[in-house]
Amino acid sequence: MKNLIQDTLNKIKKEHIAPEPRWKFLARKFGAWAALGLIVLLGAVSISVVYYLLSQLDWDMPEFMHQNIFIYGLSVFPYFWSILLGIFIVAAFLSVRKTETGYRFGGLKIISLTIAGIFIIGFIMSAIGFDARFNRVMMRDVPYYAQHTITKETQWMQPEKGFLAGTIRSVSGDELAINDLNGLDWDVQLDNETLVRPSADISQGQMIKIIGTKNGAHNFRANEIRPWVGQGTMGSGQYRDRMNSNGK
Amino acid sequence: MDEKNALTDTQLADLATKNPEAFGLLMERYQEPLFHYIRRITQLPADDIEDLLQEIFIKIYQKLNEYDSALKFSSWAYRIAHNHVIDYFRRVSARPQTNMLEDYEWEKIIHSGIHIEKDIVNKDCVEKIKICIQNLPMNYREVLILRFVEENDYEEIMDILRKPKGSVATLIARGKKILIEKMKENNINCF
DSSP: OOOHHHHHHHHHHHTTOOOOOHHHHHHHHHHHHHHHHHHHHHHHHHHHHHHHHHHTSOTTHHHHHTOOHHHHHHHHOOHHHHHHHHHHHHHHHHHHHHSTTGGGSOHHHHHHHHHHHHHHHHHHHHHTTHHHHHHHHHHHHSTTTGGGOOOHHHHHOBGGGTEEEEEEEEEETTEEEEEETTSOEEEEEOOTTOEEOTTOOOSTTOEEEEEEEEEETTEEEEEEEEESSSOSOOSSSSOBOOTGGGTO | OHHHHTSOHHHHHHHHTTOHHHHHHHHHHHHHHHHHHHHHHOOOOHHHHHHHHHHHHHHHHHTGGGOOTTSOHHHHHHHHHHHHHHHHHHHTTOOOOOTTOOHHHHHHHHHHHSOOSSOOOOHHHHHHHHHHHHTSOHHHHHHHIIIIISOOOHHHHHHHHTOOHHHHHHHHHHHHHHHHHHHHHTTOOOO
16 A cells, blocks of 8 residues: 555645634524524424414304315315425425534424424414414515415305305394494394394404305395304303393 | 554544644554455456545545534544445446455355355355345345444444435345345355
8 A cells, every 4th residue: 555644745735735614613503593583484384374274263163155065175175385395394304414513313202293393383483473474574565475375364255155254334123234254234123033142243344254145246145243253152051142132 | 653653543533623633643544444345246357446445535635624523533434435336437437346345245145145064065055146146136235244344233234324224134035035045046055
């Protein structure tokens, strides 16, 4: 074997080869961890918005639409965010493997820890209301997002299918004047069969949801009235029979 | 120099970042093991191996600041050598061969794959088995060499190949299984 050691040392000196600076390696190392952190954070945003979109829907609606709950679930499922979530989980897995010691962890361990991290941060985001705010910004500022996202608003703005939501402009006897979520005015008729949920406040300025039948271009007959938030079963714990019996 | 000889690899690596002469000592320690490792996983003549080894040493020198003492220096150096050899074969678009093993090295692999109760009967058998090992895919061959010829433990192989322990164990088990299957296919029954 030729004098490899001396040759190599000579080459190092002659060509002024030097060890690369430490900061470069540290930047690469921390860059990989920062990328992982960002991916987990984006995954957490996705899961929190998925949860928000699903939790704000009224899951008893298929009953009124004579639809199977499973089919309904498929029709309202937030595919966009779920696919993004899947992509972020895969990206997080690859990102862990790219870190200096990432190869030491088994695939199952990485996936489990990543999912746990995403869920925990996503839960915190939901708890502080970030999910709703983020979705609102997306609905307002991102083209095509609003048209392709099933929200509580789109779910309740289907008068043809018997669902209407809006703000009460006035109450007069058995008739309500409603300004719907798209800004259109409706006359809503109530009768003795109309069920008003316990915590639904039928007074001017209140937002309500109505299940019923569309009678004309701006006419709607109400079978059931709920408050905008929730199903309205809270409060007395009982259904109130008739709007009139409450003196409204 | 004696004082320097007493230093650990990690201490020498640290010293070498400031003084290239200290790197000479590290090269002294790893020249032989890395030379044989490259020889075992490639089919190259000694001169070419020495050229590759010089490139590897320069790469190790350039990356000295990257070395993390949580890892064994030898594993880290072998990893750089492994990656460099893979890059080399990618560059020259050739497939590394494994017929540069010495007879005792072949036998180590053969013994690992088969529960030997008797000594290998004749040289002809060894030759036939060598062909089977040569035909193993590169990843299985290399892991068998690292485990049974280089006699590295799983942790070291994991650090050299940058693969999780489970994958290393799977590669070794599959490599042995494929070897036995190939021997059956070729009606090799010398034991």
